[in-house]
Amino acid sequence: MLVQDDLVITHLGPCAFESPLKRRAIQGFCDDRRILAETRLAPGAITASSVAFEEAGPRARLFFDPAQTTAAIVTCGGLSPGLNNVIRSVFLELHHNYGVPRVLGIRNGYQGLNPAEGLPPIELTPDRVEPIHNFGGTMLGSSRGPQDPGIIAQFLIDQKIDILFCVGGDGTQRGAHLIAQELLRRRLPKAVVGIPKTIDNDIAFVATSFGYNTALEKAAEVIEAAHVEAIGAPNGIGLVKLMGRHAGFIAAGAAVASQDANFVLVPEVPFPLDGFLQALDARIRRRGHALIVVAEGAGQHLIDQAATACDASGNVKMLDIGPFLADRIKAHFQQAKLPVNLKYLDPSYLIRSIRANASDCLLCDWMGRYAVHAGMAGKTDVMIGYWSHEMVHVPIGLAIRHERHMELDSDLWLAVMLTTGQPNWPIPPAR
Amino acid sequence: MLVQDDLVITHLGPCAFESPLKRRAIQGFCDDRRILAETRLAPGAITASSVAFEEAGPRARLFFDPAQTTAAIVTCGGLSPGLNNVIRSVFLELHHNYGVPRVLGIRNGYQGLNPAEGLPPIELTPDRVEPIHNFGGTMLGSSRGPQDPGIIAQFLIDQKIDILFCVGGDGTQRGAHLIAQELLRRRLPKAVVGIPKTIDNDIAFVATSFGYNTALEKAAEVIEAAHVEAIGAPNGIGLVKLMGRHAGFIAAGAAVASQDANFVLVPEVPFPLDGFLQALDARIRRRGHALIVVAEGAGQHLIDQAATACDASGNVKMLDIGPFLADRIKAHFQQAKLPVNLKYLDPSYLIRSIRANASDCLLCDWMGRYAVHAGMAGKTDVMIGYWSHEMVHVPIGLAIRHERHMELDSDLWLAVMLTTGQPNWPIPPAR
Amino acid sequence: MLVQDDLVITHLGPCAFESPLKRRAIQGFCDDRRILAETRLAPGAITASSVAFEEAGPRARLFFDPAQTTAAIVTCGGLSPGLNNVIRSVFLELHHNYGVPRVLGIRNGYQGLNPAEGLPPIELTPDRVEPIHNFGGTMLGSSRGPQDPGIIAQFLIDQKIDILFCVGGDGTQRGAHLIAQELLRRRLPKAVVGIPKTIDNDIAFVATSFGYNTALEKAAEVIEAAHVEAIGAPNGIGLVKLMGRHAGFIAAGAAVASQDANFVLVPEVPFPLDGFLQALDARIRRRGHALIVVAEGAGQHLIDQAATACDASGNVKMLDIGPFLADRIKAHFQQAKLPVNLKYLDPSYLIRSIRANASDCLLCDWMGRYAVHAGMAGKTDVMIGYWSHEMVHVPIGLAIRHERHMELDSDLWLAVMLTTGQPNWPIPPAR
């Protein structure tokens, strides 16, 4: 249960400078505008909870003097559509609107914040960033894994960086939190602002993460291709593996968007393998084709039997659910003496490396610019959230303490159940 | 100011039948789940308003006996991406999930509800609707304008139609409200459920209408084309007219998504023509090219002088802002003796007639199926709204009493100001 | 060397019926219009060869009486963009322009011509074919493998089918040739017309097969995705496997279209594995990323060592070059102690199952309608070819005696060498 204290944002100190942003466009935005954390009235309740996020946006007064500020941006983890848009909007907002003279691009994720890696930052310019939103990927490069917060703090001191924007997922935000805490401990007036990146849409307090809608678009296209294959051959079965290690948002969303899926398997529902195969068998006998969408994180509850079956040397590995399911399906129909044509599609890189679609372009521009507003106002250890169609400030420490899953009583999962007609497998209570 | 009484939904009567969806994931959905109407805590307030919408979704018990029900669906007004998706999802939900035996498609909008027009409804079948979501437009045809509610009520009686789904904009919902009121007056147990359709995104209590995101995608593509033209010729000016009679959502959203616009003119901001031309002149002299996005409803405050200037016979007409602006821009630069290359693009039909993108496919599926749930549960005079990322029930009478505009202190308009750098023209107080 | 006798087309007999197309623009088309088989003047030659194909197109007089004709169409082998377009244009030409009353769709490839398979043909109608060109795949289904020509001949007799259109690749055309020969042997006045389908673009006398250009479009998109991945990670290597069992047209064309590939490996060039790895190593050390496009049929000369290395039980299988190369690349850099990020993309189904692009729509319409013209004029054992931008008649027996590869002195391969800068590996003479 959220309490208001969890939602308090850390400030570096009083705001001594006036914002150069055009007056009237920013009127109304202030620390007092708040967005309720709970938009649903609790069943039976007659009073709404007033626990609320601070609304994000430009502030009339700033902690940092724009003319004296240096900012840096780093992108971490796997690719997601929109990374370049975020880099570009952060830069353009700092450069054109605030007049910040020096903005650095950190190379290859957190590696570029460790001098030992030998990757000096690059200085961003309008020419350099101008066309990048037309391309997928990140112009700064990326990498996985953390670096020592102490080393990073020293790097920020050496490079005279006042604000660090950290674009990345759960792990990246954990790193950003540690950096922010280290800077606060050293009483350094430096801000760390997180921008959530997760193609899986699984970061807390981010209703829709950038890249997610683009991913749905492409994933739905892949599902349609699999559908064409499935209906083009006798007893055709299309099996599509989509992203989603801990949450089935992409699998569910793309399945509903395409309207072609008959089964959607997600991490949130530990489906029974036999039950699934029986339902698939029935579908094939009845209709002559079937289409299955599986999130990469689905079926991990099958890992023990899989590990035992697959790996004689005793190593228990993460189960690659795609080939595993393909094998089991083939085995089932071989035993049932029903010849099927199974086509397995694993489009992963094709989805995450494309350019952002229009709604993601909007999200990226908002998140990037609002992160700048937060940083210039001296807020730190703060992540940009997106809640009730509004941008909000979320303490990073709070965001990383929560996990976001697809609720099984949500509109999205209901849509999956209604469009696929798949069995409503019971969820084991022990989960 | 909304009060809870405004949000009460009309029911036809007690629900005597059990829903056949009970095997599906409908647990949790009920009339008691409510979504707050206000998600922002009023400045200075410490208590949130508990005025709340009824959450939409399937209900465990139904007013209509599915096996004895006839439903009909009608699409009205201009095209919008997703109409076919809505038709299809309404049908599939009724047919497959509820087992409703007879679903009619009304032809050519409300005309098809008037026997005098000679357009008998068509009976929908799975084969007929199967591929339609892959196409723009509406398989049922459409038309504009109302029909007599009394005649429609009689038509519903004659055709034994129990539930009528009305897909359309403001005018269509007004019509639906009149039909619902007529049916209630006659104490007929027939439900009318509205599904909001507006590519302009300007219906109250619908945060994002279906078709809007698809329109942004295409409109951004058009802006990019205009940008290429503008930079490809000496002193190139691209002028793009986009939809939006009363609200600038498409112009603003597409401009920010494309990142290419230098000026965005919307109905909400009665810009000064001279001020605009001066700013454009300065931009051309400084950068050698410029891009203007104008919503069709912008600049109507210029109509008096335009009418006087353009129309000698004294007729005051709706101003076609695109050619009007093009003329004024050419005249300005001719007088300024600065040769420019102006390219005017008016893509309207190209945007509204395409198929829905993935996120709109999701919205359409949700709205269509939730309209069915509402109708089967015996709710009437109700429109499906979309608020705080949740589907809600909105009394149609309430929806049509409100207009939705782009707020000038919203994230979207702020994004326009920040990405374009256009002047922050003062809004006349009298507006 | 082609001689004119090889190019003679078999006719069923004299043409007793007037074409109903005479009102259309068919003037000029006749058996006497011929397209030269050799468009290049032999080096040193001063006289061009006059060996020429019969030009395809409508004929003023027909062998079959349209009002009494039954035709059938069958699609075989793997999917290729445009199959539905061909089915549709064959049907529409027969139905609307010739007035043929009965056109059958054979289901699941040649299987549907064998009554033992229990797949009766479906009767095509305008409604049924209307929307199908908007979808990939084939509405008739497909399968691989031949059926007995005698059984098929009997089926054609039983079903009163006069003309059979066989859409498919090399194997399908072999089958069509056997059926045509069987019918001729039995002196049955039935025509067999082949329509070449090969996404690999490897059928003789077909300069561009339908589906090929669509495949290039999609394959180039995949290469771009791989490029984004390669430059987004330290020492990133993108490896893309594309279609092309015997010919490298797709790999080469998509590589040049995308301009992103550094290495293109095709069946026509038995590259040295060590030489390739050294060149890749040098590229990575010099530029930090690399992109490799490999046709599925490339590298089969490596099979012995691969088989020995991979398969202890002694079975020599077709080498799956994608994973094989990925393994070898990883092993090379592991040994070289240079950490790389290899991303392997195998988009196959995503490319072949999409709808045809505009130029393929044109090709399909032409080929389909010209096949109808050939059949109605009583030509048999004939395939529609495409040569020097003209549609021509090619004896099927001739087409299947030739293989089409990418010439290493062609514009296409030269473009690969010039855009990639890859080593010009010597071709072993013994090949």
Next chain:
Amino acid sequence: MLVQDDLVITHLGPCAFESPLKRRAIQGFCDDRRILAETRLAPGAITASSVAFEEAGPRARLFFDPAQTTAAIVTCGGLSPGLNNVIRSVFLELHHNYGVPRVLGIRNGYQGLNPAEGLPPIELTPDRVEPIHNFGGTMLGSSRGPQDPGIIAQFLIDQKIDILFCVGGDGTQRGAHLIAQELLRRRLPKAVVGIPKTIDNDIAFVATSFGYNTALEKAAEVIEAAHVEAIGAPNGIGLVKLMGRHAGFIAAGAAVASQDANFVLVPEVPFPLDGFLQALDARIRRRGHALIVVAEGAGQHLIDQAATACDASGNVKMLDIGPFLADRIKAHFQQAKLPVNLKYLDPSYLIRSIRANASDCLLCDWMGRYAVHAGMAGKTDVMIGYWSHEMVHVPIGLAIRHERHMELDSDLWLAVMLTTGQPNWPIPPAR
């Protein structure tokens, strides 16, 4: 009638330098490889004409010493998809493969070759051209109209430019011819190489010009949108104006590709206005909707009556066929008292400003690089042609003496007649 003398290419002199291009990739290419100009055997003929083009491609020996060469590239006229691709491939071929140290980009078309315009050329670099093929338009800018050949010759001397690549249409090639002639007259060892650009596909000896296939793709999309509009309203009529001032290739190709058009009006067929309106009337009464595609150059034979009707002040202007037809159609149905819904679409800029599709990317790369080969080998006054699927050398003087129209006995026009079923209007003999 072509004779071999017309096809002789002008050389600047003997080739004293060895090509740095990799040996084996270019073997086979030489001045002796020739492509027949006539690929059709004249009816009744038994001997083919041996008039043949010189095949384009790299040469083993060069006229210019690469290390001492300066080249320049200029783009003229309206936009066409692929201009940036051509610029990029010309540069990359000169820079990477030939090692030419200095390549200039001329700004704003031929204006940039006149110092009086004050537009100094820019020096191209790999970084500058790297991403440009992903964008429509031309990075160099463009303009219309000629400049004085004497001034240009002096500019080339002053700037030490050895080879000038002129990318443009008919007018541009005329200009290039005059420049080449001027240089030859002055006995200056400077080469002028034309690269044909025409989205209308109307340059002689260029079977498919770059941009044409991309234009078809987009134009077909627009036709589909118009089709959706036409069928979505009672008696809907879609009217689409496409490019094509002198030739109907785009209108015809897009109409066939989309399969949706009922009437295609092109410059080559001076259709009778009344006949057209009667056929349209019949179609509307029979089917309830219709779709018309009109090339911008169609119907100019109607200009006298149109001029008289439209323009009271006596000025005879080029007829804008789109609004003219729209007016006549509306007037016809008003008189006939049949209410129709006419939607007029004029997508021009949206089509010509987009990025090239895959097959155009290939064409651009070929044409650009082959132009470089021609120039380096010292050929001048030469244009790259595309004939029988091969790149050839065409004397510019020859190309500009011919006009390319769509033949009315071609496959393309036949396809229009067969897919639309439109009347086969007689062509007046006086044409």
